[in-house]
Every structure is written in structure tokens, then in C-alpha cells.
Amino acid sequence: MNDFPIDSLQSDAWAGIVARLGGAEALAASALRHGAFRRPRGVKSAADLLRLVLAYGPGGRSLRVTAAEAAACGIADVCDVSLLERFQRCADWLTALCGGLLARGDQPTGERVDRLVRLVDGSRIEGPGKTCWRLHLCYDPGRQRIADVVVTPMARGETLDRVTIRPGEIAIADRGYPQPNSLRKARQAGSDVLVRLTWNSLHLRDAAGRSLDWSDLFAQAARTGSVDMSVTVRKPRGGFKPLPLRLVILPKPPEIVARARKTAANTARKNQHQVDPRTLEAAEHLILITSLAADAFPAQWLATLYRVRWQIELAFKRLKSILHLDRLPAKNPDLARTWITAHLLLALLIDDTAANWPNFPPQGCSTSRQPSIWRQTCLIANALRAAIWPPLTLVQIADILRNRWRQLREPPRRRSLQTIPQPALS
Numbered sequence: 001m002n003d004f005p006i007d008s009l010q011s012d013a014w015a016g017i018v019a020r021l022g023g024a025e026a027l028a029a030s031a032l033r034h035g036a037f038r039r040p041r042g043v044k045s046a047a048d049l050l051r052l053v054l055a056y057g058p059g060g061r062s063l064r065v066t067a068a069e070a071a072a073c074g075i076a077d078v079c080d081v082s083l084l085e086r087f088q089r090c091a092d093w094l095t096a097l098c099g100g101l102l103a104r105g106d107q108p109t110g111e112r113v114d115r116l117v118r119l120v121d122g123s124r125i126e127g128p129g130k131t132c133w134r135l136h137l138c139y140d141p142g143r144q145r146i147a148d149v150v151v152t153p154m155a156r157g158e159t160l161d162r163v164t165i166r167p168g169e170i171a172i173a174d175r176g177y178p179q180p181n182s183l184r185k186a187r188q189a190g191s192d193v194l195v196r197l198t199w200n201s202l203h204l205r206d207a208a209g210r211s212l213d214w215s216d217l218f219a220q221a222a223r224t225g226s227v228d229m230s231v232t233v234r235k236p237r238g239g240f241k242p243l244p245l246r247l248v249i250l251p252k253p254p255e256i257v258a259r260a261r262k263t264a265a266n267t268a269r270k271n272q273h274q275v276d277p278r279t280l281e282a283a284e285h286l287i288l289i290t291s292l293a294a295d296a297f298p299a300q301w302l303a304t305l306y307r308v309r310w311q312i313e314l315a316f317k318r319l320k321s322i323l324h325l326d327r328l329p330a331k332n333p334d335l336a337r338t339w340i341t342a343h344l345l346l347a348l349l350i351d352d353t354a355a356n357w358p359n360f361p362p363q364g365c366s367t368s369r370q371p372s373i374w375r376q377t378c379l380i381a382n383a384l385r386a387a388i389w390p391p392l393t394l395v396q397i398a399d400i401l402r403n404r405w406r407q408l409r410e411p412p413r414r415r416s417l418q419t420i421p422q423p424a425l426s
Contacts, residue, residue, distance in 0.1 A: 013387030018047050020096055020352065036086075036093035042078040043086065050097075052083065053090055055389040057342030058323055058381075063087075068407040069392060072400045079407055084335065089104060091337035094345055098149065101348040105145055105355065116140055117305070118165055118191075119312040120173040122158040123320075125151075127328035127336060135325075135340070138163035139312040144373055145351035146315070165191045170292070172309050178289060180200050182231050184243050185252050187291060192305060193245075194290045199282045202289070204231045204247065212247075218281040221249040226299045231289070248288045248299045257284045318377050319347060350380045 024047045031037035031046035041048050056066045063080035069104055070076040073412065078086075120141040126132045134156065148163040156162070159182040165171045167190030178197040186193050199214045206212060207230050207407035221227045227249035232242040252260065260283035268275035288302055297305070320326040327342045330336040354376060392400075400408070 016053065017349065017384070017387060018050075020349070021050075022100065023358075027097075030096055031093050034093040034096060036090045042082055043076045048075055049086060049090070051388060052340050053087060053094065053338060054346065056083070056087065057339045058346040058384060059389050060324060060327075061389075062329070064408050068400045068404045069389070069396075071404050071407060072392070072396050084332075088332065088334035091334060091341055093339035094338060095151075098341065098345050098348055098405065100337065101345070101352055102146070103246055105143075105348070105351060106147070115192075116166075116169045117308065118147055118163075118169050118171050119158055119309050120163060120165070120171055121312045121316070122176070122318045124154070125325060125328055125340060128331050131328065131331050131336060133328075133336065133340060135316075135319075136162040137312060137315065138165070139315050141308050141311045144311075144354070145355065146344075146348060149344055151337060151344070155291060160193070161185045165189060168193060170194060170305075171351075172306060174309065175201060180235050180240055180243065183233060183245070187243065192291045194288060194292060194302060197287050197289055199278050199287065199301070203234045203236055204289075205234055205242070206231060214278045215281060217249055218278075218285055221285055222251055226250050228294060228299045232234070233289075246290050246292070248290065248293065248302055249304050250286045250288075250299060252286055260284065291361045308406075314373075318374060319343070322377050322381055323347060346381070346384060348370075349384055350377055353380050353384070 018027065021027060023363055025047065027050060028037065028046040031049065035067070037043070043052065052070055054065060055061055055069070056063065059066075061069070063083050065114040067076075067078055067080045067083050070078070073103070117140070119141055120137070121139075122134055122136045124132055125135055132154045134152050134154050134157065136150040136152065136317050137146065139145075141148040150162050152162070159179055160173060160177055161182050165186060171186055172194045175196045175198055178195045178201040180202065183193055183195070193269050204212050209232075214229070217227050227247070229247050230244065231247045232244050234240060234242050261280055264279050264283045265275055268279070286303060286306070288306060290297070290302060292302065323343050323346060324338070328336060328339060330339050367385045
């Protein structure tokens with residue numbers, strides 16, 4: 001019996017979220033298709049199951065608290081173990097829901113866009129013990145939203161082909177991504193690449209087929225201001241056909257050089273090896289490899305374009321600092337995937353909500369002090385969390401402590417709770 005119903009206004013807000021995900025019937029069909037919800041036993045519907053998952057994941061609740069609050073609010077009357085078993089089957093379903101939001105966000109807006117830029121990067125999500133997952137993200141800096149996202153075990157490394165990059169798009173990535181096979185796949189897919197690298201990241205040859213003299217190239221860049229030359233990417237072994245690309249070397253600003261050289265020296269000292277002189281010289285330069293034409297994208301333009309990559313770092317920071325994606329509590333792989341994907345679903349709902357306000361920041365706003373995406377994300381995230389699961393009233397909490405205490409019981413522990421002996425109080 002639901003003695004303490006959730007506020008009707010917030011229920012309307014939750015119904016709006018369900019509608020944005022296709023409606024209750026579509027949620028039920030997709031949950032059945034992916035094996036997440038089979039029959040209404042304990043949990044009444046797929047929409048209620050989704051609500052419980054979002055309350056547990058981005059809502060920041062434990063399984064026990066989620067079960068107790070759900071029972072007090074009349075959403076579901078199940079124990080934490082029952083929720084655990086249900087949640088373990090939800091990862092593929094949530095991934096499909098994320099795919100639907102990504103497809104809707106990829107629709108053309110009617111604005112004229114010459115080239116779409118895609119920022120690609122990965123980040124670790126660590127949990128208890130040795131639990132660790134890798135989040136592969138593709139970010140659209142033009143629309144300021146996630147373009148694609150994939151969650152994999154740590155064994156699957158960072159490559160450009162982990163995420164979807166379409167023909168005509170420019171993929172920008174940091175120095176963890178210059179890999180011959182993934183660069184070729186991106187070029188064969190019809191997209192351009194702009195990737196940072198170190199002097200020993202790739203096996204490069206000049207137009208005459210000779211190996212590069214990196215010390216000479218660094219000296220030339222310092223003398224003339226830049227190096228812009230055609231190179232081919234090769235592999236020392238295997239039948240890899242040479243891939244023609246363009247190498248650009250630009251000196252870094254003086255205020256950054258000293259810090260970069262110190263970082264390179266500290267890294268060599270930490271790894272207990274002698275630092276290569278070319279590593280110290282490379283620390284003074286920005287090294288880029290690209291497929292973009294020199295006449296359309298001069299060297300200095302490439303440096304400006306590459307700096308846009310920092311926006312994906314800010315996107316990761318919003319995911320971890322606002323949505324708390326860095327607080328994975330689950331060891332079980334299936335439950336961990338569900339927890340992570342639930343956070344990504346909320347992140348995509350935030351992007352979808354922000355897309356309805358295309359004029360942010362508003363016209364005429366001071367360029368020196370504009371409202372930030374960070375503040376916008378905080379406001380929308382708080383509103384969506386309240387719509388998914390409003391804060392309980394004191395009356396509801398009293399009901400939980402009085403009538404639902406069994407669902408809050410802790411598991412047996414080897415060390416019992418220390419209490420004052422009863423005779424000492426008499």
C-alpha cells in the first residue's frame with residue numbers, strides 16, 4: 001500500500017523523462033528484448049525498473065537504501081538482493097537506451113556546418129579492489145554534447161575505431177591514439193585525423209623513404225617557426241601498406257617549455273631509465289600528424305584546432321565531478337556495467353535537455369564572463385535527479401525506520417558492534 005505517494009508534480013516530470021525515452025510501451029518492449037524485465041513481479045513495470053536503476057546509479061543510493069525507499073514510496077516492494085539480480089540484467093538495455101538518445105542527438109539541426117569536429121579520448125573508471133573499466137568518449141565541441149560512448153574492460157585499449165566517426169568528420173585525439181591500424185581505418189572510413197604524437201610513437205619515413213632525423217627537425221622548427229612535411233606511416237613488420245600523412249612540428253610557448261622538460265625528466269627518473277635527448281627536445285615542441293590538406297589547414301591553424309581537444313577533458317571532469325562517475329561501488333562486472341551505463345544515460349538526458357536551449361549563453365552576453373556549461377550541467381542534473389527520485393519527507397523517512405528496517409539490515413560481520421554492557425548501566 002502506498003501511504004506516502006511521490007509528489008504528483010514530480011511524477012509528471014518523471015513521465016516526461018519516460019516520454020523522451022520512447023514511452024512506457026517502448027521501454028517495456030526494449031526491456032523484454034534485452035532480457036532486463038520479463039514479468040511484473042515485485043517491480044511493476046519496465047519504467048519503474050528504469051527509475052530504480054537511475055536512483056541507484058546516478059542517484060547515489062546503495063541497494064539497501066534504494067529498496068527501502070522504493071517500498072516506502074510504493075514503487076516496488078523488494079529486498080536489496082532482488083534489486084541486485086534485476087540490475088545485473090540491465091546493462092544491455094541501458095546501452096540500447098543510450099543509443100536511442102545518441103541517434104536523436106545526431107539529427108541535423110538545419111545550421112550550415114562545413115566540417116564536423118569529433119574529439120576522441122578515453123578515461124579509467126576505478127571501483128573497489130582491482131575493478132576498473134575504460135570509458136571511450138567521442139565529443140562534439142560544436143554542439144557541446146556527447147556524440148558516442150562505449151564502455152569496455154581495461155584490456156581493450158584506446159583506439160580511434162572504438163567510437164563511431166563518420167565520413168567527412170575530423171577526429172582529434174591525443175598522443176595515446178597514433179596507431180597505424182586505427183589511423184588507416186579512419187582514413188578508409190572517409191574521415192580526417194589530427195593526432196598528437198611523440199617522436200617515437202610511429203615508424204615514419206619522409207617522401208624519399210628515409211627515416212626521420214628528429215633532432216634536425218626540432219632544430220629546423222626552432223629556427224623557422226614550424227616544420228610542415230609529407231610523411232608515410234609504416235610498420236616495421238607485417239604487410240602494412242604505407243599510409244601518407246602530414247607531419248607538423250611547432251615550438252611551444254616559452255612558459256610551457258620548462259614545465260614540459262621537467263615533466264619528461266621526472267618521468268624518466270620515476271621509470272629508472274636515462275632520458276633520451278630527443279625526448280627533452282620533443283618536450284619543447286607540439287608534434288601533430290594529420291590528413292588535412294596544407295592549403296586549407298596551415299600549420300598554425302592546426303595548433304588552434306588541436307587546442308579544442310581540451311573540451312573533452314572538461315566533459316570527463318563534468319561526468320566525474322557532477323555526476324560522480326568516478327565513485328563506482330560495484331565489484332560484480334554486470335552490476336558495474338549497469339551502474340556506469342545508468343550514469344551515461346543521465347548524461348545524455350542532460351545533453352538532450354540542454355539542446356532545447358540552443359541560445360545559451362544568450363546573445364549580447366559578455367565574452368569575458370559567460371555562463372559556463374558546468375553551471376548549466378549542475379542545474380539540469382539536479383532537476384533530473386529530483387524528477388527521477390524526489391527527496392523523501394521526514395514522514396517517509398520515519399516510516400522507513402519504523403516499518404522498513406529489515407531492508408536496511410547490514411550483512412553479518414566478523415566483528416560485532418561494541419555496546420556498553422547492561423550491568424554497567426544499572
